[in-house]
Amino acid sequence: MTSLNKIRFYKMQKPNLMKRICIILFGFSLAFSQIEFDVNWTPYVTYYLSMVDINTGESNMPIFLAELSRESDAPDSVGVDIEFEIIIDSDALGVNNETLVKVETTDPIVLTEPIHLSNMDLNLATDEIFDDFGNPVDLSLEISEQMDLSDTEDMMSVIVQTGQLPDGIYTFRVTATAENGEQIIKEDILNISNPAILQLVSPGGILADTIINEIYTSYPVLQWESDPCNYVNPVTGESDCEYFIRVAEFKSEEHSSMDQAIESVTRLPLDQSLGFEPVGFGVTTFQYPTDGGDLEPGKVYVWQVRKDLTTTSGTEQLLSDIMSFKVKDFTSPESDDTGGNDTTPAGIVLRSLIGDDLADRIFGAGGQAAGMSANGNITLNGETIDVSVAQALQSMGIPTEDEDGNESYRSIEIISVEVSE
16 A cells, blocks of 8 residues: 555656756746847047947937847747946046946837937937837837946046047947846947048158258158058948048149148149049158159159048148158268268168268278179069169158057167178
8 A cells, every 4th residue: 555655646746847857948938038139339549528429328429230039939029128228437637437428218219120220319309119020119218227427537638639439438328228137248349549640751841941851762761650440441341540642742843831831733643633643551761663653763742641530520630740851862062961972772771871981991992892883683581672672761760669568769770791792
């Protein structure tokens, strides 16, 4: 009897076991995904505070574009809450992961068909949006959190002066939460550093020093310095900011300043409607092209660089100063002023590198290479370089980088000179 009772006991427990299994499976089904939430972020170099009104959430520039849709096995309609938040972390300002503004729905969006929405939809003035089939969807929002800018005097000072968000780490976060508790968070974390440096290096200088700033080629390497941009072009995939260049002739009979000359007819670009010639993204050197307007010996030219910054207020242009240089005329009697018989570009660069005294001992009367001239074959670390590159290295030095990644230039040091026929 005891054994039979035990058997009956286990038989009676099976239905309860099945019931528990069903309950567990049912509870598990509630955790299935109900929504899909895909977000694309719009990249910028500089962010202006005007990109979003922290009192209303209103924005006129896209920061993100999202697609919200139901999973295939989700209910016919799903309630979804949306949050958009901007968080600032800046040691310089003493702000540590503080929310600049947070906009969120007060009532869930009723999701039946896919919906495309952006930050420009999330403001207090918007009470409905439309799904992809044109059906209206009610939208109720509030500003649940915002920074009191009056408490951050340093930030307000920077914003008042430039309108830009100060340098720091910014987190743009958008969150979709379904009615079953499923939450999808998308973030774009940016180290914002507002570019401000754009300085020409070589060739050239002020207009009064064009004799000193002579170059020995009609195809010079133009060099400048600029701080990098944390930006990737979403169309081309190119990183950093885009640079442009402009070269024009200075005519003393027509122009009273370099500013006036740079605004006149350009040698580069040849197409006057362009204004500036595009030279690439993230570059700081550019060799004057053979298909550009000729740079003629004996004439003075001015040049300038433009840097385009993609900001939340549109494209902003940063202009460098203007420098001038003169192309050496080797047919002029003044070319004898170099102090040597070899007046070729390579010969002049060589003389300037090793100095007049050593050049005279080598190439002068009784010297090892008396009567010879440089053949123009120049190599750097085993690689052939143009004379203009050697000229640029002579004028600005060799680029070096310290352990912190800071770049500087040191003068070229001549260790030895070898002469061969």
